[in-house]
Amino acid sequence: MRQNLILLGPPGAGKGTQAKMLVDKYAIPQISTGDILREAVKSGTPLGIEANSHMSRGALVPDEVVIGIVKERLKRGDCGKGYILDGFPRTIAQADALFSYLNECGCPITEVIDIKVPKDHLVIRLSGRRVCRSCGAGYHIEFNPSKDGGRCDRCGGELFQRDDDREDVVIKRFETYEAQTTPLSEYYKKKGQLTTISGIGDVEAIFDDICKIVDER
Numbered sequence: 001m002r003q004n005l006i007l008l009g010p011p012g013a014g015k016g017t018q019a020k021m022l023v024d025k026y027a028i029p030q031i032s033t034g035d036i037l038r039e040a041v042k043s044g045t046p047l048g049i050e051a052n053s054h055m056s057r058g059a060l061v062p063d064e065v066v067i068g069i070v071k072e073r074l075k076r077g078d079c080g081k082g083y084i085l086d087g088f089p090r091t092i093a094q095a096d097a098l099f100s101y102l103n104e105c106g107c108p109i110t111e112v113i114d115i116k117v118p119k120d121h122l123v124i125r126l127s128g129r130r131v132c133r134s135c136g137a138g139y140h141i142e143f144n145p146s147k148d149g150g151r152c153d154r155c156g157g158e159l160f161q162r163d164d165d166r167e168d169v170v171i172k173r174f175e176t177y178e179a180q181t182t183p184l185s186e187y188y189k190k191k192g193q194l195t196t197i198s199g200i201g202d203v204e205a206i207f208d209d210i211c212k213i214v215d216e217r
C-alpha cells in the first residue's frame with residue numbers, strides 16, 4: 001500500500017517530529033522543498049542551476065522550476081512505497097501541477113494531514129523557548145525551566161531567546177502561513193483528501209491519530 005502524504009501545519013506545530021516518526025514507521029522518505037532545492041542546486045542539475053539563478057538574488061523560485069525539481073525527486077527509487085511532502089505544494093498552481101502529474105502516473109495523493117494548533121497556543125509554545133548560548137541545550141520557561149531561570153543547568157551558560165521565537169515574529173510567521181495555506185487546505189478539502197488533527201498534546205498520541213488516518217485510507 002503506497003502512502004503518498006502531504007503534511008500541513010504552521011511553524012511550531014510539531015510537523016517535523018511527526019514527519020520523522022512517519023518516515024520510520026512506513027519506510028517512506030520525507031521530501032522537504034527546501035532540502036531538495038538545495039540539493040538540486042548543489043548537484044548542478046539544469047533545474048538546480050535555474051533555481052539558483054533566482055535564489056542567489058533573493059527571488060522566489062518560480063512554480064514551474066519547483067514543480068520540476070519535485071517531479072525529479074518523486075521518480076527516485078526510495079519513493080516506491082510513497083513519500084511525505086513537506087512544504088510542497090505551497091500554491092494552488094503547484095497543487096494543480098502535482099495533481100495532474102500524479103494522475104498521469106496513476107498514483108495520486110492518498111492523504112493530506114493538516115496539523116492544527118491555535119495561534120495563542122503556538123505563541124506560548126514558541127515564545128517560551130530558551131537556548132543555552134554555550135552548549136545549545138533547550139529549555140522552556142513554563143514547560144521545562146532551568147533551575148535558576150537565566151542559566152543552563154548543564155554548563156551554566158547564559159540562556160537566550162532566538163529571534164524566530166520572539167512573540168511578534170511567531171505571530172507574523174503564523175499569519176503568513178495561514179494566509180498561504182488556507183486556500184490549499186480548502187483545495188484538498190474539496191477533493192475529500194484533507195483530514196485535520198489537533199497538534200496539541202502528547203507527541204505519541206498525535207502520532208497515533210495520524211497513523212489511524214493513514215491506515216484507514
Ligand SMILES: [Zn+2]
Nearest residue numbers: 132135152155
Ligand atoms: Zn549549556
